[in-house]
Amino acid sequence: MKLIELRHLRKQFIAGDVMVDALKDVSLTVERGAFTAIMGASGSGKTTLMNIIGCLDTPTSGTYILNGMDVSTMDDDQLSAVRNKTIGFVFQNFFLLHYATVLENVLLPTLYVDTLRHDLKDKAMEMLQIVGLKDRALFKPRQLSGGQQQRTAIARALINDPDLIICDEPTGQLDSNTASEIMKILTKLNEKGKTIIVVTHDANIAAYAGSTIVIKDGLIEGG
């Protein structure tokens, strides 16, 4: 079953008076439960593609069907709700709130959920257990190592039970041992049924994925 379907996606940026075609004509499908790597040189359009898949940005033209919904026609509020429910984000720079504790960081996406739940803290602790950080719940991010910060970000990505987890260069700031720890956690999550997309330019990282898509100059190679 398809989780993601992109048809003839284009994305143009206007930088000054030059028009940049970041994505030219991208069509691809990602099956539910897949573990996909996106590779490509710097400036090839990986982040642009991830932002659109992550509903942080909208395509200039083309169609994006996520989980059966046409998200390419949604407004800002609807996209916010989709991100909140369906997508978990892991960034290269972790992007944690430094004044908040690990636990509060993990809870952040729950602030924007409509329905009230009373077992949120237990749920967050469960997520921290999955990434092996249960004993660091009350630490501040700056007291953690890079790998631990990224694991916090993964727990945060999991808290609202999203179908899709997208990771843009998740190991870009980490040494290779830590990187493989992170990739093992992602593999484990994939085995439990999460659909995962990882952007990387490192073939060792891409090797954890079941399939790899290569992007070059805004086009999918061989696509």
Add this chain to the structure above:
Amino acid sequence: MAARHLFKSGFLPKNLYLNLAVAAKSLGSFKGRTFLAIAGVVLGTLSLITVANTSKAMRLKTIADLERFGKNLLIVKSGLMQGHGSLVGLTTSMKLTLADAAAIKESLPQVKITAPAVTKTFPVRYRNTTVTGTTIMGIPMEFLQLKKMPASGRGRLFTDDDKRRKAAIAGANAAVKLFKGDDPIGKSIFVNQSAFEVVEALEPMAIDLSGMNEDNIIYVPLATFLSRLSSTPNTINLIYIEAVSESAMASLKGGIETLLRQRHNIKKGERDDFSVTDLKDVNSIQTKTMSIVVTLGMITSAISFTISSIGILSIMILMVDERKIEIGIRRAVGASKQDIALQFMTEASFISLAGAAAGLITGIALSLGISWLANIPFAVSLPGLLISCIAAIVTGIASGIYPSIKAVRIQPVNILRS
């Protein structure tokens, strides 16, 4: 929709805690400005509350004073006038006589009651305690009709039988100084070698419109005063006069002045050796003074609120700039534009309400202090409370709007680019 966003954006205790933690933390990095902004709200609220409470207290006091004296009261006092409306004479000459009082009563039809009175200070002794400089006031029985004495109820006020007796009524302060806790009623005090029996003690009255601290006075019957404590048995220094009606006040005042100038042989161009005061004049001067204070307080408060709005605005703008990444993260994990706007509005209101709370407490404390120092009742003005709360909320909202708009414009894609 709105309710949903209120829910989502931090008005639930748990979320509120997180958002307030955020607010406090980020405010902490702009301590100077935050302090200034909060101080502005504190000052604004403080001046508003204090002015409102104090003016209410003054109003209550004036009403109480007017109630204690009859409403249509004139006071004639001997001596040159010091200033307009003041009852404190420049000189303390004793040129009024009982005959003056009788003449006023007889020849002016607007008069309802006259009460000639005389005051003088004496050392007063009770057992081994002597208090010097105690004001003894000789009053006729009519005085008790003009003025409601706050009697303790345990003794009795003067009756006609007391007219020539050596009886005394002790003001609250005078009693405290002299008796130091003993019950004054039934005790003998010595004034000018004469023993007076204290027949009643008074509750505190506070300084009243006649400008004397009446709590320090010991009252004795006028006839007793004139025969025992005075060497000039016809000379007095005060005449209290009640007019038949409020509309008769002005003509009565003029009539008294003409009559007394005549009786005292004051020629054209010479100054009066007495003054006639309408308690309403004193009252209206107080009201005028009060309204100036109220206006100044309102201006101070408006300026403070404006300054603090600008202060909060500048802090919030800085915070939005400093927290772009946080905004990006929150948007990425599902915050809508309204959520972000509400977050910054909450933070701005938080500063403002924190200041208002501090201003409220200090304002009430200050009004308490003023009421204690100025010997006026303590009152809390409800409109004052309401207006300051509204002003604080408006300040918070007004200064939160622009930063919220700025925060909402931030696009997560541009911020979170790796």
